[in-house]
Amino acid sequence: MGLAREDSPYTTDDRNLERALLFNFVIHAVAMLGMATLLLPTMPGGTQTNDLDRVAAIAAHPWLFRLGWFPWQLCALADLLLAIAMVRVRWLPRLPAIAVLVLTTAAVIPDQYAQAVWITRGVELARTDSAAYLALEREIFPLTAGLGALLYTCAALGWTWCFARAGTWSRTLTLLSIPLWATMVVAVVGPLLPPAYRPSPAFVSAANGLGFMQLQVWLGLVTEEVLKRARPTEPYGRLARWRYPHSGVVGRLFDVFANSRLFGALLEPLPEAAMRSDITNVVYVNYLVPAERAAEMVPHGLELQRLGPDGKYALFTFLTFQHGNFGFGFLGPLRKLLPSPVQTNWRIHVKDPKSGREGIYFLTNSITKAAPALAARLLTEGMPMHVLARGAIARQPDGEMRIELDPGDGSAPDAIMKLRPAKAPELTGAWRECWPDYRAFLAYCVPQDRAMSSQPLRRRVSRQEIDLGIPIDACEPLEGSVASRAAEAITGEHAEPLCFRVPTVSFEFSLEAHDPSA
Numbered sequence: 159m160g161l162a163r164e165d166s167p168y169t170t171d172d173r174n175l176e177r178a179l180l181f182n183f184v185i186h187a188v189a190m191l192g193m194a195t196l197l198l199p200t201m202p203g204g205t206q207t208n209d210l211d212r213v214a215a216i217a218a219h220p221w222l223f224r225l226g227w228f229p230w231q232l233c234a235l236a237d238l239l240l241a242i243a244m245v246r247v248r249w250l251p252r253l254p255a256i257a258v259l260v261l262t263t264a265a266v267i268p269d270q271y272a273q274a275v276w277i278t279r280g281v282e283l284a285r286t287d288s289a290a291y292l293a294l295e296r297e298i299f300p301l302t303a304g305l306g307a308l309l310y311t312c313a314a315l316g317w318t319w320c321f322a323r324a325g326t327w328s329r330t331l332t333l334l335s336i337p338l339w340a341t342m343v344v345a346v347v348g349p350l351l352p353p354a355y356r357p358s359p360a361f362v363s364a365a366n367g368l369g370f371m372q373l374q375v376w377l378g379l380v381t382e383e384v385l386k387r388a389r390p391t392e393p394y395g396r397l398a399r400w401r402y403p404h405s406g407v408v409g410r411l412f413d414v415f416a417n418s419r420l421f422g423a424l425l426e427p428l429p430e431a432a433m434r435s436d437i438t439n440v441v442y443v444n445y446l447v448p449a450e451r452a453a454e455m456v457p458h459g460l461e462l463q464r465l466g467p468d469g470k471y472a473l474f475t476f477l478t479f480q481h482g483n484f485g486f487g488f489l490g491p492l493r494k495l496l497p498s499p500v501q502t503n504w505r506i507h508v509k510d511p512k513s514g515r516e517g518i519y520f521l522t523n524s525i526t527k528a529a530p531a532l533a534a535r536l537l538t539e540g541m542p543m544h545v546l547a548r549g550a551i552a553r554q555p556d557g558e559m560r561i562e563l564d565p566g567d568g569s570a571p572d573a574i575m576k577l578r579p580a581k582a583p584e585l586t587g588a589w590r591e592c593w594p595d596y597r598a599f600l601a602y603c604v605p606q607d608r609a610m611s612s613q614p615l616r617r618r619v620s621r622q623e624i625d626l627g628i629p630i631d632a633c634e635p636l637e638g639s640v641a642s643r644a645a646e647a648i649t650g651e652h653a654e655p656l657c658f659r660v661p662t663v664s665f666e667f668s669l670e671a672h673d674p675s676a
Contacts, residue, residue, distance in 0.1 A: 159452070165599045166297060167385040168388045168614075168615050169247075169248075171247045171248070172245040172388060172578045173382065173615070174243045174246065174248055175240075175246075175247050175384065175386060176216050176381070176385060176423070177243075178236065178239045178242075178243040178421075179240065179377065179380065179384055179426035180381060180423055180424065180584060181239065181240075181321065181421070181472065182233075182237065182240055182377055182381075183238045183374070183377045183378055183381055183399075183424075184424070185229055185232045185233050185236050186233055186236075186374055186510040187267065187295065187374060188229045188232075188369065188375060189229035189230050189232070189233050190370055190371070190374065191228045191229075192225070192227075192230075193230075193367075193581060194226075195226075196222050196223070196603045197223070197226035197227065198213050198363075199212065199215050199637045200216050200223055200226075200270060200576065201300060201359075201363065201664075202295065202359035202362075202363070203272040203358065203359030203360040203361070203362055203363030203364075204359075204363060208489075209288075209292055209578075210288055211291065213284045213288045213291050213292065213447065214284075214599075216280070216281060216284040216291075217281075217285045217403065219229065219372075219405060220281045220284075220285070223277065223281065223303045224277045224281070227273055227276070228278050230273065231270065231273060231277060231314050232470060234265075234266050234269060234270055234309040234423065235314070235407055236308060236553060236633075237262050237265070237266070238262055238266060239260075240317075241255075241258045241262040241263070241313065243257040243420035244259070244317075244320060245259050246259055246260075247488065248523070249324055250320045250321070250323075250324050251319070251320055251323045251324065251671075253318050254319045254320045254323070254345070255316070255605045257316050257319055258313050258314075258317060258320065259307050259536065261310075261312045261313035261316060262309075262310070262313045264309050264310030265306050265307075265308075265312075265313060266306070267306075268301040268302065268306045268309075268372075269301070269302045269305075269306025269307070269309075269310070270306075271301065272298040272299070272301035272302035275298050276292070276294075276295075276298055276302075279294065279325040279569060280294055280295065280298070283609045284415070288473065293595075294295060299349060300349040300350055302663030303345075303346070303349045303350035303362065303366070304344035304346060304347075304348075304350040305350065307342075307345070307346035307366075308346040308347065308350065310346075311339065311342045311346050312341060312372075313369070314339070314342070314438070314521050315339060317380070318331075318335055318339070321380055321383070321384070325616050326380070326386075327383060328379065328383060328385050330379060330384070331376065331379050331380065333575065334372065334375060334376055335352030335376065338373060338376055339371065339610055340559040341365055341368050341369040341372060342369040344365050345362055345365035345368075346368045346371050347422075348365070349362055350362065351398065358608060364652065367430050368403075368440045371627075374555075376498065378420055378470045380418045380665040381420050381423075382418060384418060385419035385423060386419050387418050388615055389615070393455075394455050394522060394542070395520070395521065395522075395542050395611065396520040396539065396540075396542040396611065397513040397542075398522065398542055398569070399417060399569060400413060400416035400417050400544055400568075400569055400668070401534065401544075401567065401568045402414075402416075402528070402545055402568055403545055403546065403547035403565055403566030403567055403568030403570065404547065404566060404568075405496075405567065411483045412528060412532060412545075416531075416532055416535050416536070417534070417586045418534055421536055422536055423576045423653075425443070425536050425537055428497065428537060428671050430537060430538060430667075431486050431487070431488065431667065432486070432487040432488070432667055433484070433485065433486060433487060433665075433666070433667040434485070434486075434487040434493065434665065434666050434667075435481045435482055435484040435663075436481075436482030436483060436662070436664060436665075437479045437480065437481060437482060437582065437662065437663040437665050437667040438480045438482060438567060438661065438662050438663075439477070439479060439480050439594055439659065439661065440477055440479040440493075440657050440660040440661075440663055441477060441478050441549050441551070441554055441559055441561060441575065441577065441636070441657065441658075441659050442475055442477045442604075442633075442657060442659070442660070443475065443476050443478075443573075443575070443645070443654050443655045443657050444468075444473060444474070444475045444599075444655055444656045444657070445473070445474045445475070445476070445645070445648075445649045445654075445655050446465070446472070446473060446474075446588045446589060446592065446600045446602060446653075447471070447472055447473075447648065447649050447650070447653070448472075448650075449462060449465075449469055449470050449471055449472045451648075451650070452472035452474060452506050452576060453472070454670075455506060455519075455521055455648075456506070456508055456519065457519070457611065457612040457614070458492060458616075459510075459512075459612030459613075459614050459619055459675040459676065460509065460510060460519060460610060460612045460619065461508060461509050461511050462506065462507070462508060463506075463507040463509055463516060463671040466588065466591040466592040467590040467591055469593055471517065471588055471591070472506060473506070473507055473592075473602070473670065474504075474505070474506050474508075474605060474648055474649060475504075475505055475518075476502055476503065476504040476505070476571070476573070476645060477503050477504040477505075477510070478500065478501070478503075478551065478561055478563065478573070478575075478644075479501060479502075479547075479551070479663070480498060480499070480500055480551050481498045481499050481501060481525075482498050483496045483497075483498055483499075484496060484497065484498065484499060484501075484530065485494075487666065496647055497527060497648070498532070499525050499527040499549070500524040500525070500526045500546065500549030500550065500551055500563075501524065501525040501526075501549075502523065502524050502525075502549070502570075502571065502573070503519040503520060503523050503561055504520065504521045504522045504523070504571060504644075504645075504648075505520050505521060505606075505609075506518065506519055507519075507606075508619055510610060510619050510621075510675075511672060512619075512674065512676040514671070515608065515610070515618070515621065516608070517606065517607075517609055517610040517621060518606045518608070518609055519540075519610055520540060520541060520609060521542075521609070521648070522542050522544060522570075522571055522644075523541050523542060523543045523544065524543065524544045524548065524549075524563065524570035524571060525543060525545065526544065526545070526546045526548065526549040527545075528545050530543070531545045538611065538622065538670070539613065539620035539622075539670065540609045540611035540620055540621075540622050540670075541609075541622075543572040544565075544568060544569045544571075545568055546563055546564060546565060546568070546570045547562040547564045547565060547566025547568060548562065548566070549562065549563055549564070550562045556578070556595075557578060557579040558575070558576065558577065558578045558579075558638075559575065559577040559578070559636060559638075560574040560575070560576055561573065561574070561577075562574050563642075571642065571644030571645070572638065572642055572644050573641055573642035573644070573645065573665065574639075574640075574641045574642070575638065575639065575640050575641075575657075576638045576639050576659050577637065577639075577640075578636065578637060578638050579634060579635070579636060580635045581635060582597075582635050583635060583656065584596070585595055585636075586598065589656065593673040596635075599628065599631050599656070600630050600658070601618040601630060602670075604628050604630060604660075605626075605628070606626075607623065607624050607625060607627075608621050608622070608623055608624070609624065609627055610622075612675060613675075614675065616672075617671070617674060617675050618672045618673060618674055618675050619673045619674075619675050620670060620671070621671055621672075621673065622667060622669070622670050623667075623669040623670075623671065624666065625664075625665075625666045626663055626664075626665065627664070628660055628663060630661055632661065633656070633658045633659070633660055634658055634659045634660070634661070635658050636657040636658055636659055637657065638657070640657070642654055
């Protein structure tokens with residue numbers, strides 16, 4: 159996994175900045191939800207137009223009122239953590255980052271003081287003296303919605319300065335920043351104006367709502383740019399660019415989600431469920447490639463398994479198969495209702511130099527259904543899944559296999575194969591240099607029950623343990639023609655494959671684990 163700038167390596171401070179941005183994005187969304195569902199009926203300018211009704215709502219449900227404010231208190235903490243993180247990273251401009259920290263600290267004081275008074279003394283007054291509560295509200299509302307919010311807005315303008323100067327920016331952010339900060343300035347200045355010029359609470363509330371919705375989008379876009387800084391697009395693996403095979407609105411939406419570093423980071427903590435499938439017609443297409451060529455595809459933290467004299471070869475395989483009711487294992491008999499898409503896995507053999515474990519690394523995977531492709535790409539570490547426009551596997555009565563992988567306009571690999579049953583071949587040339595006979599080749603190629611991937615920024619190697627249990631004697635040799643531009647880009651021209659078929663496989667994904675990397 160590369161870095162955007164070689165002179166600024168990824169550090170713990172960079173990781174903390176990413177965490178602070180993610181925390182801000184999530185907690186601001188939660189706070190807005192709390193405002194809409196819990197606080198709006200009790201706030202000036204909210205859904206209740208009668209002040210006494212607002213006070214009565216607080217008195218009747220004091221803990222709902224306090225619960226509604228709690229995410230906003232966490233927002234203050236999130237802003238402060240972000241300001242500290244911005245000062246600590248080396249690639250943001252120093253003086254603007256310090257200004258952000260100073261302004262954020264200054265904003266927290268009146269904002270949190272006002273909120274603390276509101277949920278303690280304010281609640282007690284709402285229960286006992288409505289007039290006294292309304293008088294207190296008129297005193298503290300400008301502190302949080304006016305002074306505190308104004309200082310937060312000034313600090314957020316500092317965010318814009320810092321991230322734009324650092325290059326973690328986009329044209330969309332520029333276009334969004336103008337209406338966003340204009341709306342926020344209007345919203346926060348209003349409560350500070352003299353009473354004669356002060357806009358109505360309803361206007362201030364509406365301006366805040368519009369501003370915070372824009373802010374949520376802005377935070378997401380900035381977080382995306384910061385995450386991409388250390389996770390640029392790569393030619394293979396999970397960070398390879400996804401392109402849906404068909405144009406249109408749906409395809410563009412899929413592209414946004416699949417290529418997003420933000421959505422991947424938000425979904426990363428979710429546990430992975432066991433998956434099962436009754437697979438048929440697994441066709442392996444195997445090539446020997448120069449080890450130096452294959453080594454360029456191995457991510458940092460893993461090593462290539464080298465073959466032959468002086469380790470000058472490596473095995474590259476793409477295997478294509480028909481799923482059988484592919485889905486969650488916990489569904490049991492209901493899995494019969496699930497589809498049976500065609501999938502292809504393109505892989506090389508690697509090892510973890512620290513643990514000594516061996517497995518395969520997926521250069522790419524593709525499937526004919528968009529939903530499992532998107533889920534695998536966003537929820538797993540080692541499955542860089544794409545979508546095929548069409549995939550077909552047909553076995554003729556005489557045993558001939560006809561397979562088509564059509565990527566359409568998408569990023570999936572292509573292949574057209576016409577293969578027929580054959581006798582077990584005698585290994586010659588480079589194949590004989592790597593294995594003494596065909597059975598020894600199968601013993602190396604087939605028992606691959608571990609997929610491995612590397613996350614250098616997390617300093618770990620991920621492994622997905624699967625259970626295939628394919629017996630060597632089940633492998634049926636094939637011969638024929640294989641045409642694939644994607645495979646040729648990996649193997650070079652005129653490479654001759656060894657092919658075979660496995661009739662059935664009971665697939666079960668059982669575990670994803672993580673090991674510290676070397």
